[in-house]
Amino acid sequence: ERSREVQAYLSMANVMAVQRLLYNDHGPVHSRIVAGVALEMLEILLEDGFMPSVVKDNVGDEEDARLVVMMGAYLHDIGNAVHRSYHYVSGVALAARFLPRILRKLYQDPFKAHRITTEILHCILSHDENVMALSMEAGITKVADGVDMAEGRARMPYRQGKYDIHALSALAIRRVEVTRGEPKKTPIRIIVDMDNEAGIFQVEEVLGKKIKTSSIAHLVEVEALRRGEPFRVMRF
Incomplete structure (x- = not known):
């Protein structure tokens, strides 16, 4: 710093x-x-x-x-x-x-x-x-x-005129939170709250790809919410 x-x-x-x-x-x-x-x-x-x-x-x-x-x-x-x-x-x-x-x-x-x-x-x-x-x-x-994908991070390129799936899907992510999952099995749970299904692109193509080659994929579970309601639970 x-x-x-x-x-x-x-x-x-x-x-x-x-x-x-x-x-x-x-x-x-x-x-x-x-x-x-x-x-x-x-x-x-x-x-x-x-x-x-x-x-x-x-x-x-x-x-x-x-x-x-x-x-x-x-x-x-x-x-x-x-x-x-x-x-x-x-x-x-x-x-x-x-x-x-x-x-x-x-x-x-x-x-x-x-x-x-x-x-x-x-x-x-x-x-x-x-x-x-x-x-x-x-x-x-x-x-x-991969966890840092909430909407605030995408606002600058969006305002500069970038309207592709990466920018739009990032804008769909309301909140991302790391919490404790199931001890000894999947102790890390990542909760992703989306405005709409466009956010799934961020989860699968950004976060998911990183989890797959992280060597700790077996310890991580991702729970996707749509406006606070359960949508999908994913393992990578």
Whole structure:
């Protein structure tokens, strides 16, 4: 948040995505939302007894897992500052420039700092729906990214004249909420409240595709509502 370099990248991500491509928000607000949602999902899984990959693979402890999720989620879209195409790759290149400098302030052990760096870079790379997430932390980051699809995020491109199915379906989403689901089975429940059926496109084509390659799909259930009334329950 205080790094002018990071904020410059996030600012340029919106220049590229919103102003030049008429996409929805990919800047600082989106980054904060995704980071908050990701941490919330991680806490649900921790309280339900699931072990983060960072802990399971002896890279670090639960606090390190929280750091990986927070930083991976906050930085996942910075590659848009270069170009939308392959932004998950250019995001890794940008983050690799400054993450070692930041993590050296947090870890006395350079070996551990480098390992944590790669975990964060993995979150950035695998947030794309076509890249399989290989850690719980990366999967959480990916799903949290898909959760930020409520109408407010689509208003800017819509006002600039974008009327395709992506903009219109996003405008149909009233509210998205992450709640506790069924313990030990599908502990994460994502509730999506829509104005109309157009919102299903967002659920299936955006959120659903990310869940499928998240490596935590078996832990996530999506409940779609239409104006507050039950519409469909989905697993991906």
